[in-house]
Amino acid sequence: xxxxxxxxxxxxxxxxxxxxxxxxxxxxxxxxxxxxxxxxxxxxxxxxxxxxxxxxxxxxxxxxxxxxxxxxxxxxxxxxxxxxxxxxxxxxxxxxxxxxxxxxxxxxxxxxxxxxxxxxxxxxxxxxxxxxxxxxxxxxxxxxxxxxxxxxxxxxxxxxxxxxxxxxxxxxxxxxxxxxxxxxxxxxxxxxxxxxxxxxxxxxxxxxxxxxxxxxxxxxxxxxxxxxxxxxxxxxxxxxxxxxxxxxxxxxxxxxxxxxxxxxxxxxxxxxxxxxxxxxxxxxxxxxxxxxxxxxxxxxxxxxxxxxxxxxxxxxxxxxxxxxxxxxxxxxxxxxxxxxxxxxxxxxxxxxx
Numbered sequence: 001x002x003x004x005x006x007x008x009x010x011x012x013x014x015x016x017x018x019x020x021x022x023x024x025x026x027x028x029x030x031x032x033x034x035x036x037x038x039x040x041x042x043x044x045x046x047x048x049x050x051x052x053x054x055x056x057x058x059x060x061x062x063x064x065x066x067x068x069x070x071x072x073x074x075x076x077x078x079x080x081x082x083x084x085x086x087x088x089x090x091x092x093x094x095x096x097x098x099x100x101x102x103x104x105x106x107x108x109x110x111x112x113x114x115x116x117x118x119x120x121x122x123x124x125x126x127x128x129x130x131x132x133x134x135x136x137x138x139x140x141x142x143x144x145x146x147x148x149x150x151x152x153x154x155x156x157x158x159x160x161x162x163x164x165x166x167x168x169x170x171x172x173x174x175x176x177x178x179x180x181x182x183x184x185x186x187x188x189x190x191x192x193x194x195x196x197x198x199x200x201x202x203x204x205x206x207x208x209x210x211x212x213x214x215x216x217x218x219x220x221x222x223x224x225x226x227x228x229x230x231x232x233x234x235x236x237x238x239x240x241x242x243x244x245x246x247x248x249x250x251x252x253x254x255x256x257x258x259x260x261x262x263x264x265x266x267x268x269x270x271x272x273x274x275x276x277x278x279x280x281x282x283x284x285x286x287x288x289x290x291x292x293x294x295x296x297x298x299x300x301x302x303x304x305x306x307x308x309x310x311x312x313x314x315x316x317x318x319x320x321x322x323x324x325x326x327x328x329x330x331x332x333x334x335x336x337x338x339x340x341x342x343x344x345x346x347x348x349x350x351x352x353x
Contacts, residue, residue, distance in 0.1 A: 027339045028321025029226060032058060034219040034335045035267040035315065041066040041217060042344045046337045049221050055229030056095055056118070058221035063091065063114035063233040066217045070151075075217050077111040078151030080235040082242045083169065085158040087149040087235050089113035090248035093121055096228035096257030101127045103249035106236075107134040109146035113233045116143060117249070128249060149235075161239055169239055170271075216248050218255045218265030220317055228263050228319070230255035230279075237270070246270030252280030261287045262319050264299070268312025268329075276303045282316045292316035293324035300326040313349065325349045 030049040034042050045062030049055060067076030074080055081087055091113030092103040102121025105128060110116055116138040120129055129137055139145040161167075166180035174183040216234040223229075232255050234248040247253035247270030254270065256279035257263040264279035278299040285295035296316040303310055313327030315334045325334050325347065332349040 029222050030055075030058075030224050030339070031222040031317070031321050032062065032219065032335075032337045033221075033263075033265065033315055033317050033323055034062065035217055035265055035313070035332075036072070037333050037335055037346045038066055038071050038217055039335055039344045039346070040069060041071065041219070042335045042337050045219060045221055046344070049223050050339075052224060055221040055223040055227050056093060056231075058223065059093055059219055059229045059231035060114050060118050062219050062221070063093075063217055063231050064112065067111065067113060067233055071217055073153070074235060074238075075233050076113070076235060077147070077149040078235075079154050080238045080240070081150065081154045081158040081161075082236070082240045082244070083166070084242050085150065085155060086242070087151075087154055089116075089149065089233070089235055090245060091117040091231070091233040092249045092251060092254060093117045093231040094229060094251055094255060094257050095121070096230065096259045096263060099258070101251045103128040103251070104134040104138070105130040105245040105249040106243055107138065108132050109135045109149065110138045110143050111145070111147050111149060112138070112143050114231055116141075117231070119143070127251070130245065131243070157238070166239070170237065170241055170244070216246075216254055216267045216270070218267055218315075220255070220257065220263035220265055220315075222263075222317075222319075222321065226259065226319065228257045228259050230257040230263050230265060232265070234270075244271075247274035250274050250277075252277040254279065256280045256283050258283055258287075259319065262292070262317050264296070264314055264316045265334075266312065266314045267332075268327075269310050272307050272310045273303060273312050276306075278303060278312075278314050282314055286316065286318050291324070292318050292322050293326070296324050296326035300328050304328045323347075 032042050032045045041062045044065035045058040048061040049058035070076045089107045090105045094101045102117045104116045119141045175186050218232045220230045232248045253274040255265045264282040282295045282299040296314050311329035313332035315325040317323040327349050335344050337344045
């Protein structure tokens with residue numbers, strides 16, 4: 001099967017350049033890079049890092065802005081209900097100088113995902129705290145809660161989904177395949193199904209991923225001292241099975257940073273992408289001498305060879321400020337701000353066919 005890996009156009013939307021020409025700047029720092037045209041989030045991060053604060057502080061400011069704005073309905077409270085109609089949050093922050101990481105997953109009742117992740121990093125010896133215990137920790141450390149993370153919009157979406165027999169969903173190889181359960185294991189013998197029938201049944205209720213039902217803000221910031229940080233925030237996949245954790249809070253999957261090399265951010269089908277740690281792969285490829293464009297494409301191609309139908313993307317930026325992106329299954333955009341820009345610029349990744 002022919003794989004269509006998407007590579008980077010390295011000029012703004014109104015311009016064109018060959019995919020292999022890396023984006024460069026004579027004065028690259030400070031710098032902020034984010035998945036998608038989350039322009040207000042990048043502006044918030046830029047104001048912080050341009051004022052002399054750290055990359056970590058910029059990440060928290062940028063991701064917090066996206067949580068407050070409910071970017072695309074897939075970041076922060078008020079979106080992406082699970083099978084029970086509840087919204088939960090995943091978030092991560094990583095310091096590329098110390099390699100410290102803090103993350104929360106499936107966090108209930110607290111709306112500040114990225115701030116909770118920073119508290120884990122700065123006030124515990126742990127990397128990841130999950131579920132209701134993450135909520136208790138965050139509230140004990142001064143964050144507001146407990147709060148209802150649902151919204152009228154998320155509840156209405158959930159009600160419509162229930163009325164459609166809970167289709168599509170993330171379950172497979174179960175019975176019944178076309179209702180809201182309760183579910184149990186498929187008895188292949190009793191149903192007398194062929195292997196093709198079983199495969200078709202397992203796919204019949206699968207969710208089609210797109211930017212508006214399964215997305216993450218992943219952000220990298222390089223401060224004036226050249227220190228690199230990354231972070232992510234998401235409310236996960238719409239109609240996910242309760243308790244599901246995607247790639248958002250997993251270091252090396254949704255994001256990764258190392259001052260000695262650079263950083264990476266990812267977005268897409270986290271259930272697939274987290275099996276490959278694409279951001280760790282991209283950073284390590286740059287460590288071995290790859291340009292960001294090749295490192296990003298290599299990370300995506302490794303996934304596409306095994307899962308040709310997956311949807312996802314990464315951006316990669318090296319310690320010199322050269323940035324690029326690659327994607328598969330959709331057109332990807334990412335946002336950048338550097339001192340040489342008057343405002344945030346959005347870059348588009350297109351098929352390299």
